[in-house]
Amino acid sequence: MTPSSSSSLNADPAxxxxxxxxxxxxxxxxxxxxxxxQINPLRLGWIESFVPLAGKRVLDVGCGGGILADAMARRGAQVLGIDLATKALRVAQLxxxxxxxxxxxxxxxxxxxxAIEQPGSFDVITCMEMLEHVPDPGSVxxxxxxxxxxxxxVFFSTLNRNAKSFLFAVVGAExxxxxxxxxxxxxxxxxRPSELASFCRSAGLDWVGTRGLEYNPLLRRYRLSGDTSVNYLVAARRT
Known part of the structure; x- marks a missing residue:
């Protein structure tokens, strides 16, 4: 299936x-x-604080060029990365x-x-920096x-919606x-975390934990924190 093969795809061509x-x-x-x-070691370590990846069957949704998928495979997981951006997938494969x-x-x-083809097939699923780029995140x-x-x-990361996140993630970062x-x-x-929590509850996922991701422009470094007002990560578990 290619990105242009169906108008019903939950994807934005732009x-x-x-x-x-x-x-x-x-x-x-x-x-x-x-x-x-820069953030890949942080999110990888956070995932493994919940579940060791070695020997697990892992799906990376919206894998792009494969930065996280590649790292998880090197931790001993059997990884499938999926995306609808053809060129990015070719880069990942190469x-x-x-x-x-x-x-x-x-x-x-x-x-x-x-999900129709392989229901209940994966031990771990990651969906990082992807939900804010699709028309219907609840469907994902x-x-x-x-x-x-x-x-x-299931692990998600995305951006909170408030004045601070607009200032930091759009005006500041871009x-x-x-x-x-x-x-x-x-x-x-x-x-918003409350919206993502609602999506999780409706899908039968238990919200287990969350962390914020902050950037220090002076040190040019990222760190995990308790502040989820801008970037945040979520760990959820299938009941």
Missing amino acids: ELAKFSELAHRWWDTESEFRPLH HALEAGTPDVKYREVSVEAL VRACADLVKPGGW YVLNLLPRGTHEYLKFI
């Missing part, structure tokens, strides 16, 4: 085009994707081949379609819940500090 144009720079640690490379990353595969398929959450095994873990290309995020697509 968003897919945006990330496809930058696909060749995905593994350049000094490129527009530098923030993803990187896995060049780096010799074991047990990582990539597919161009929507999470909703995969439901599909993740359908795909994970009973007792399995226009002042130039951490991200302008237009990367649309404020109205940001998701």
Whole structure:
């Protein structure tokens, strides 16, 4: 299935085009994707504080160029990364081949379609920095819940919707500090924790824990914290 094959896909063509144009720079640690490379060890460590990845079957939803998927495979997981951005997936596949990353595969398929094909198949599902880029984030959450095994873990990360997050994640990150290309995020697509919690409850996922992700512009470093007012991560478990 290609991004343009169905008008019913839960995807924004403009968003897919945006990330496809930058696909060749995905593994350049000094490129527009530098923030993803910087936060990857933090989110990987946070995931493993809940569940060791070695030996687990893992799905990375909205995997892009494969930064998180590749890292999880190197921790011993059997990883499938899915996305609808063709060019980004090709970059992910090429990187896995060049780096010799074991047990990582990539597919161009929507999470909703995969949920019909392989329900209850994964021990761990990650969906990072993706929910704020789709028309219907609740649909993604439901599909993740359908795909994970009973007792399995689902991890999300996204952006809170409030004045502070607009100032920090849009104005600050895109226009002042130039951490991200302008237009990367649309404020109205940001998701409050209460909204994501509602999606999780409706899908049969128990909200287990959450952490904030903060950036220090002086040190140019990210850290996990208790402040979820801008970026935040969520751990949920299938009942």
